[in-house]
Structures are given as C-alpha cells and as structure tokens.
Amino acid sequence: MKIKEIRVIVASPGRNFVTVKIITDEGLYGIGDATVNGREKAVVAYLEDHVAPCLIGRDPMQIEDIWQYLYRGAYWRRGPITMAAISGVDMALWDIKAKAANMPLYQLLGGASRGRIMCYAHAQGRTIAEVVEAVQEKREQGFAAIRAQAGVPGFESIYGIRKDKKKLTTLAKALPVEEVWSTSEYLRHIPKVFEKLRDVVGWNTHLLHDAHHRLTPIEAARLGKELEPFRLFWLEDAVPAELPEGYRLVRQHTTTPIALGEIFNTIWDARQLIEEQLIDYIRTTSVHAGGVTGLRRIFDFASIYHVRTACHGPTDVSPVTMGTNLHIDLWVPNFGIQEYSGYREATHEMFPHAWSWKGGYLHPGEAIGHGVDIDEAVAEKYPYKRAYLPVNRLEDGTLWHW
Ligand code: EZ4
Ligand code: CO
DSSP, X not given: OOEEEEEEEEEOSSSOEEEEEEEETTSOEEEEEOOOTTOHHHHHHXXXXXXXXXXXXXXXXXXXXXXXXXXTTTSSOOSHHXXXXXXXXXXXXXXXXXXXXXXXXXXXHTOOSSSOEEEEEEEEESSHHHXXXXXXXXXXXXXXXXXXXXXXXXXXXXXXXXXXXXXXXXXXXXXXXXXXXXXXHHHHHHHHHHHHHHHHHTTSSEEEEEOXXXXXXXXXXXXXXXXXXXXXXXXXXXXXXXXXXXXXXXXHXXXXXXXXXXXXOSHHHHXXXXXXXXXXXXXXXXXXXXXXXXXXXXXXXXXXXXXXXXXXXXXXXXXXXXXXXXXXXXXXXXXXXEEOOOOOHHHXXXXXXXXXXXXXXXXXXXXXXXXXXXXXXXXXXXXXXXXOOOEEEETTSOEEOO
C-alpha cells in the first residue's frame, strides 16, 4: 500500500478546523485533525508545503517511521505547529491501519479496559447564581463531573465568560478581544463560588475548575488550600508550566489535585512534572501532542508515576480528535476523565462520527478505524474565517496570560 494523495481541508462550521485526509493507492483513506486555534493557516502551510511532498509514495503502515521522519527529520523539533501537523498525519495513518486490520482503533491499542468513558462538561456564569444554574443544568443532562467557571464582580469578561454585544463587534473584525484581569479579586471570589456550589449540589458531583495559567505558584498554592474543603476533582492550569519546578511550591501546600498539559506538545514538556509527581492528571490531547503515537507514549510514562489521563476536549479540537481520544481513553489503563464541551450541529454534520455521547459518558463506537469521517461537500459550505483567542491584561495594561 502506498500514500497516493494528501488533502488538507480547512473549514469553519462555527469555528476553524484543519483536517488532513490521506488517501492510499488501494482506496483506503484516513482522517486526522491538525487544528491550532488562532494559528490554523500556519499548520496548513506546514502540511501542504513541507510534509505532504515527503510522504507521497510511502507505505502508510510505517507509522512509527513516518512519525520519527517528521519529528527528527525536520531538525527543528517540537512546537505547536510542527506537532499539530505530525498529529494530523499520525491520526490519519492509525485510521488507515485500523481500517486495513478491519478493527476499531481501540482494538489495535490492546482492547477496551472499560465499558464507558466518564467526561466532564463546562458550566459558567457571570454571577454565582448563574453558575449554580448552569451546573444544575449539566447535572440534569446526566454529567457526573462539571467544570465551573465564574465571573469576578467588577470585571466585564473573565475566561470563558462574556456578556456585552460590543465584544461581538470586535470578534466580527476578527482581531483578538482584550480582557481585563485581577488576580486578587479572583482569589477572593472563587472559594465563595465553590462553597455555594457544594451547598447546592452536595458531594455526588465532581467539580473542576480551570485557572487558565493566570496564577503564580504561591497564589495557586493558596487557592488550592482554600478550595480543599470543597473537594475539587482538580484545579487545572493554575500556573504557566514553562518552569515546571514552580509546581513544587503548589504541591507542598495543597492536597487539591492538579491537572496540566492541554498546551503541551511532547513528552518532554510533561517529563519533569510527571517524574516528580507534581501533577495528578496529564491533559495532553491527540491533536497537539503527536497523535496516537505521541499520546500513547506520554500516557504509558505517566502510568508509572500515578498520573492519570484527562485529554483536552474543547470545541476547538475537531470531532476527529475527540474520536481518536476516545479510542485511547477506552484502552488506556490509567484513564482519568475526558473533557467534552460538545459541538454545534454544523460541526457534527461536517464530521460524521461513530462516537456517541450520553449523559456523562462517551464511547468511541465499533466502526473500523477511528470512526470519524469528513464530508467534504459540507466543508465547502463553511469557508475559513480568521479568528483569534482573546488576550488578557492586568488593570494597568500589562499583558497577562489569557
Ligand atoms: O481555552 O481550547 O480546558 N479547556 C480549555 C479550553 C481552551 C481552548 C483554547 O483554544 O482551557 O477551553
Ligand atoms: Co483548560
């Protein structure tokens, strides 16, 4: 079998997705996700100009060799753009291999270790009352685990929460929205949110929170400590992780479990955090951390340090990544949880998929391959639109972490 053609499809059924389609001379094809939110076209150029020409004519069964060829062979290793391109190719090749083997991907990985995959939903609101309502709504839908994000009084927009129409105009111009942030106000407010949530929902629902890289280690340590009475499932991305040893301080001060790694691209980004047992959940996901090949390596490594998996699964990773993650989730022995933000109708339409969601649980389905396809005619209806994530500033104007 030989790789005959590689198509890179960019479409925006509500948000931009970059999809790789690898077609073989035997008619089998595979699909991969290569989306980097806000920098999509860089991956498209990387794939079209630099990757595809090298792969035509190669044997698609040689997944490991192709992975190493694209990783070591580029000389310039790692980084989100390179790794998204490798991930997209890798997912498509595993899809082809599983189709050739006439098996769902999870069978090739070693078979199912569980019957269903626990996932968590997002709930958010500007006021505590709104957050409570949003969490209750997710509970009614059957979610056993819910990430709660709250606005901070006096601040217009906080991560994931936006209210005014003005912001939508800025979004329409497709430039980054600017938000304003105060760590001290946030730290005072968040424990009150979880105190109220525990009062209302009791102890049978897992509650999670994402600090989105905005704290210093000592601030994260204090937040973790103050949240201990409310028994969070985890505190996510408390501190930027370029300095992994910063997490030692967090760890020394709190028993609130720590989750990290949605923006990591390789095992090297996660190595020290895992080895020193500074985190409890590793959040790498197939589109950003090297596809099935990269993710499997990270997760096996994590398993010997008591670190469990928690694949990133926001709306900006495509249903192809979701499907791929679900096959890994079903197999991986040290599974923790899967993030699931859901998708718009147009996204489901563009990516027909065998995976399914019911209440708080997901399953990859029994289709051969990873079970996710792309409808190229539907993709044509939704052309790419430039779009960015917001940026974040302190009240004095200093650029901060979003
Ligand atoms: O903000 O994927 O846990 N989930 C998250 C996400 C990220 C987006 C950025 O593109 O933090 O919602
Ligand atoms: Co996050």
